[in-house]
Amino acid sequence: MSVFGEVPQAPPVAVFKLTADFREDSHPQKVNLGVGAYRTDDCQPWVLPVVKKVERLIVEDGSLNHEYLPILGLPEFRSAASKVALGDDNAAIQEGRVGAVQCLGGTGALRIGADFLRRWYNGVNNTATPVYVSAPTWENHNGVFTDAGFKEIRPYHYWDAAKRGLDLAGLLDDLEKAPEHSVFVLHACAHNPTGTDPTQEEWKTIAEIMKRRKLFAFFDSAYQGFASGDLDKDAWAIRFFVSEGFELFIAQSFSKNFGLYNERVGNLTVVAKDGESLTRTLSQMEKIVRTTWSNPPSQGARVVSRTLNSPELFAEWKGNVKTMADRVLLMRSQLRSKLEALGTPGTWDHITQQIGMFSFTGLNPKQVEYLIKEKHVYLMASGRINMCGLTTKNIDYIAQSIHEAVTKVQ
Amino acid sequence: MALLKSNKVIFCLGNISPSLGVLSTRNSSWWGGVQMGPPDPILGVTEAFKRDTNPKKMNLGVGAYRDDQGKPFVLSCVRKAESLIAAKQLDKEYLAIGGLGEFTKACAQLALGADSEVLKSGRSITVQTISGTGSLRIGGNFLARFHAGPHDVYLPKPSWGNHTPIFRDAGMQLKAYRYYDPSTCGFDFNGALGDISKIPEKSVILLHACAHNPTGVDPRPEQWKEIAQVVKKRNLLPFFDMAYQGFASGDIDRDAWAVRYFIEQGHNIVLSQSFAKNMGLYGERVGGFTVVCSDAEEAKRVESQIKILIRPIYSNPPVNGARIASTILNTPELYSVWLKEVDSMAKRIITMREQLVEGLKKHGSSHNWQHVIDQIGMFCFTGLKPEQVERLTKEFSVYMTKDGRISMAGVTSGNVGYLAEAIHAVTK
Numbered sequence: 001m002s003v004f005g006e007v008p009q010a011p012p013v014a015v016f017k018l019t020a021d022f023r024e025d026s027h028p029q030k031v032n033l034g035v036g037a038y039r040t041d042d043c044q045p046w047v048l049p050v051v052k053k054v055e056r057l058i059v060e061d062g063s064l065n066h067e068y069l070p071i072l073g074l075p076e077f078r079s080a081a082s083k084v085a086l087g088d089d090n091a092a093i094q095e096g097r098v099g100a101v102q103c104l105g106g107t108g109a110l111r112i113g114a115d116f117l118r119r120w121y122n123g124v125n126n127t128a129t130p131v132y133v134s135a136p137t138w139e140n141h142n143g144v145f146t147d148a149g150f151k152e153i154r155p156y157h158y159w160d161a162a163k164r165g166l167d168l169a170g171l172l173d174d175l176e177k178a179p180e181h182s183v184f185v186l187h188a189c190a191h192n193p194t195g196t197d198p199t200q201e202e203w204k205t206i207a208e209i210m211k212r213r214k215l216f217a218f219f220d221s222a223y224q225g226f227a228s229g230d231l232d233k234d235a236w237a238i239r240f241f242v243s244e245g246f247e248l249f250i251a252q253s254f255s256k257n258f259g260l261y262n263e264r265v266g267n268l269t270v271v272a273k274d275g276e277s278l279t280r281t282l283s284q285m286e287k288i289v290r291t292t293w294s295n296p297p298s299q300g301a302r303v304v305s306r307t308l309n310s311p312e313l314f315a316e317w318k319g320n321v322k323t324m325a326d327r328v329l330l331m332r333s334q335l336r337s338k339l340e341a342l343g344t345p346g347t348w349d350h351i352t353q354q355i356g357m358f359s360f361t362g363l364n365p366k367q368v369e370y371l372i373k374e375k376h377v378y379l380m381a382s383g384r385i386n387m388c389g390l391t392t393k394n395i396d397y398i399a400q401s402i403h404e405a406v407t408k409v410q
Numbered sequence: 411m412a413l414l415k416s417n418k419v420i421f422c423l424g425n426i427s428p429s430l431g432v433l434s435t436r437n438s439s440w441w442g443g444v445q446m447g448p449p450d451p452i453l454g455v456t457e458a459f460k461r462d463t464n465p466k467k468m469n470l471g472v473g474a475y476r477d478d479q480g481k482p483f484v485l486s487c488v489r490k491a492e493s494l495i496a497a498k499q500l501d502k503e504y505l506a507i508g509g510l511g512e513f514t515k516a517c518a519q520l521a522l523g524a525d526s527e528v529l530k531s532g533r534s535i536t537v538q539t540i541s542g543t544g545s546l547r548i549g550g551n552f553l554a555r556f557h558a559g560p561h562d563v564y565l566p567k568p569s570w571g572n573h574t575p576i577f578r579d580a581g582m583q584l585k586a587y588r589y590y591d592p593s594t595c596g597f598d599f600n601g602a603l604g605d606i607s608k609i610p611e612k613s614v615i616l617l618h619a620c621a622h623n624p625t626g627v628d629p630r631p632e633q634w635k636e637i638a639q640v641v642k643k644r645n646l647l648p649f650f651d652m653a654y655q656g657f658a659s660g661d662i663d664r665d666a667w668a669v670r671y672f673i674e675q676g677h678n679i680v681l682s683q684s685f686a687k688n689m690g691l692y693g694e695r696v697g698g699f700t701v702v703c704s705d706a707e708e709a710k711r712v713e714s715q716i717k718i719l720i721r722p723i724y725s726n727p728p729v730n731g732a733r734i735a736s737t738i739l740n741t742p743e744l745y746s747v748w749l750k751e752v753d754s755m756a757k758r759i760i761t762m763r764e765q766l767v768e769g770l771k772k773h774g775s776s777h778n779w780q781h782v783i784d785q786i787g788m789f790c791f792t793g794l795k796p797e798q799v800e801r802l803t804k805e806f807s808v809y810m811t812k813d814g815r816i817s818m819a820g821v822t823s824g825n826v827g828y829l830a831e832a833i834h835a836v837t838k
Contacts, residue, residue: 004703007556010714013507013721037503045501052499059496065482066731067474068692071450104540104724111723120444143722216440247440261504262729273439283447290450290572291579292723294543298693299730 014139015380022378029397030376033389036192036357037261038324041391048259048320050313054306064302069295071286073102073267077301080308081267085221085235085250092242096275099282101268101289102296106222106253107140109268110185113218113249114148115288116281121216122181127151131183132174134158136382138192138220141185156184159194164350164362166196168205175209183216188250189234190227190356193384197227197355203237207244217246222253227356229325231318247272254304256357257321263300324388328357331390338399344406359385367405375401451571452811459809467807468825470816473623473788474692475657475755478822483755485690487747491737500733505726507717509538513732516739517698521652521666521683528673532706535713537720538727541697542653542684543572548699549649549680550580551719552712559612559647566590566602566616568813570623570651573616587615590625595781595793597627603640611645619652619681620665621787624815628658628786634668638675648677653684658787660756662688662749678702685735687788688752694731759788762821769830777837790816798836806832 012020018034040046058064072078078100083093092098103109114131122129127149133141135155145153156178157170178184186206191197198206210217219238225231238250254265268285272278289295307313336351351359363371363383371377377398379385390398449457455471477483508514518529518536528534539545554561563577566589574584587609588601609615617637622628629637641648650669656662672679678701685696699716703709720726738744767779782790794802794814802808808829810816821829 004556004558004701004708004712006558007708007711007715009711010718012714013717016507035504045503047499047502051502055496059492065484066488066691066693067482068472068686071453104728107721107725108723121440124443140722140725143718147719147722255504260502262502262726264724264726264728272441277439277441277444280444280446281441284444286450287447287575288579290543291576292544292547293540293695294572295693295695297540297695297728297730300728 018378018380021372025376025378027376029394031378031389031394031398033377033379033385033398036256036386037388038256038259038357039388039391041327041393043389043391043394046259046324048317050307050316050320051259051303053316054303054313057306058299058302066298069102069298069301071289071295072100072282073296074298074301074305076309077305078102078267080305081252081254082269084231084308085224085238085252085269086242086271087232087235087239090239090242092271097272097278099270099272099278101270101282101285102301103251103266103268104264104293104296105255105266106220106251107144107266108264108293108296109251109253109266110141110144110218110220111148112285112288112292113251113268114145114150115292116285117183117216117218118149119288120281120284121183129181129183130154130179131185132156132178133185134187134191136193137185137187141220145185158191159196159360161362164347164360165353166198166202168198168202172205172209175206175213175215178213178215180214181216183218184210185218185220186237188219188221188224188238190223190358192222192356193358193380193382194360195354195356195358196360198237200236200240203240207241207246211244211246217241217248219248219250221250223256223356224252225257225318225321226325226328229322229329231321242271254300258304258307258317260300260303263303264297265300265304328387331387331395332359334392334395335387335390335399338395339402342399342403344399344403346406357386357388359387361385361402363402363405367409370405370409371401375404377401455809455811458803462807462809464807466825466828468809468820468829470808470810470820473687473817473819475687475690475788475819476822478758478824480820480822480824483690485748485751487738487744487751488690488734490744490747491734491741494737494741495733502729505538505729505732507537507720507726508713509727510729510732510736512740513736514538514698516736517683518700520662520739521655521669521681521698521700522673523663523666523670526670526673528702533704533709534700534702535709535716536698536700537713537716538732539682539697539699540724540727541686541695542651542682543576543697544695545682545684545697545699546573546576546651547580548716548719549682550577550582552701552716553614553680554581555719556715557614557647559614560610562610563614563616563649564606564609564646566618566622568624569616569618573651582614585609585613589622590627590791592793595627595791596784597629597633599629599633602629603636606637606640606646607644609644609646613644613646614649615641615646616649616651617668619650619655619669621654621658621789623653623787624789624811624813625791626785626787626789627791629668631667631671634671638672638677641672642675642677648672648679650679650681652681654687654787655683656688656749656752657756660753660760662752673702678704685731689735689738689748691731691734694734695728696731696735759818762818762823762826763790765823765826766821766830769827770834773830773834775834775838788817788819790818792816792833794833794837801836802832806835808832
């Protein structure tokens, strides 16, 4: 009798199942608008030119070896990454109260932050502290905080399906009603999956309430630079919160903005009230890291670190990022015009108002099913599409397919 | 108590310097209650070593291989693999949650043997993990969630320091079985069998496949056979930790013998593998976690659940190291170069063991140092007491952990003489 005889089959992770189904589909016009990875106008993955350059430098550098990194990661990477988020001249950095942990992607950064909070935040080992995630949110947020041990993961109002925009009133109400010290997972920019971000004025209101009600801000920053094409603009919300004196975490991912998806490059930036709290906090995070992966992988961090720490390479990188962001913006504008030209029922300005890789089209599950089954256009059941899957070659087919789905299926 | 004291300090300092009133804001930090974590004992040794200015200093703390010049060693098969990979201009798309397929397949084959019935029947699942630590953690998490037996992991006494916190954080409880005999600096076979025969049914028993860390003491094949019998009798789940395959004896099949024997005897084991040492891929974090199941259908179910565990930790694993390892394992010329290189690393260590004992004898040591030669792998449990270790560090700048463990990898033909002299000095 096997000890694992009773292990039930787990459902596949939806977004990866979608890609698997797409791969098996032999239809010549099939399109994958699922997984959030950038594609060129030829629908190919894109290794950033600056990354190719730096990887060559690394291979040619005979002084490098494969020794262990420190538990908290490559120091030059951590500090440079935090600077990207907060700005070179950030006062908190200068005051010595900003630190970081190199992690495995944005996921790893969220997890280390969550594990730390469960052990040390709001009284020790307080698993009852509510963690609020936006409705909807990246599906893995729930898993990360649940597996970290939090018992109460709650939604906060975010997406208003009727008006296809931010449900500000609902959001603010949830902030007012949340128990003090609750944790709020905030998307720094390019909200996943809706592509809908608060305006600067709205962020200010959010911050005011969070400060008054003593709520903890945990930023998820997976698209800095990728949203507007401008690193500083995309970091505005984070920097505002820091300037308002918040202690906070930022889970940074370099998967998208460096195209380093499979190297797992992430950084958990910690902004504390003072250097001493920071030191103690990092020492405890070290213990958490040690039992999770001991020390992080070096390749990706080396690439990012070399790039960020060289003025020339940094400038080249910013150019690469803008290239990606600009293509997405172009596809947004073209998709909207084509749908409007087709006279597709409904309003489509949300396509250009939304920002980043994803768009919450507003298509319902039946329409999504139609698109997948009849048109071989693969997208998430939520109606989320990855704008990067659109190209000048397939955009007409996609617009036409959406038009059909909306007119034929209610 | 500490908070009260600091309030008093703030009050006093506040009088002296108004700007220090900012200290009072510390109480409004979320992290006021966070205690300072203790320094890692092993890394602490390296820190102290770095600060020492003695030209003869030796770092026998951390277990990373060093060549005979005391330098980190990048295997030539690794460099070759890296060039081959660079030339392919591959993309950077996410790996599957379970990792690089060509790697996991080769990883399982390396451990179980190419002709393994388990592999032929497809009744095992191997996922790519973040080196050995990541593998153990995933294993622990999996057991905590799905193991039908007691959630107790029995570790040998002593074991790698990180085993305990890993399994604890994964949600398992820790217990121990006798293993090391300090009176012989060898294996406490009877003690081990005695303890294992009392372990409650269906508990998890962790076994070091080869090159036990920290003692370097491995059971002999006949002893492994008896252990396997008792483990079967008690219906225990064997969890093998194999971090040194190839690195122990120089022969990858020999080092995997215990793992393969258990499987042949019908144990459905779980196994953690690391490529940190045997391929020198430390910082690339290459490892595997394998579950041997009853059949392919069960393996699929188990795999699906392991993925669910991995996703909320790091989503999917890093590609670089796995590509290197996979290239080596799957390219015949590179594979044979690797076998030679791992053998040369193992042999260098064995030579250092022999030279150390020779040196001690030459200095006229009256102690029995046979265990230094009998022990295997990177580490040697010298049998030195804490006071002797302290003297070694203070008087001779020889750095090691307090338990008397030395990393043989830090010994070279250039410094083995000095080491013998130093050890003799503190033990005569």
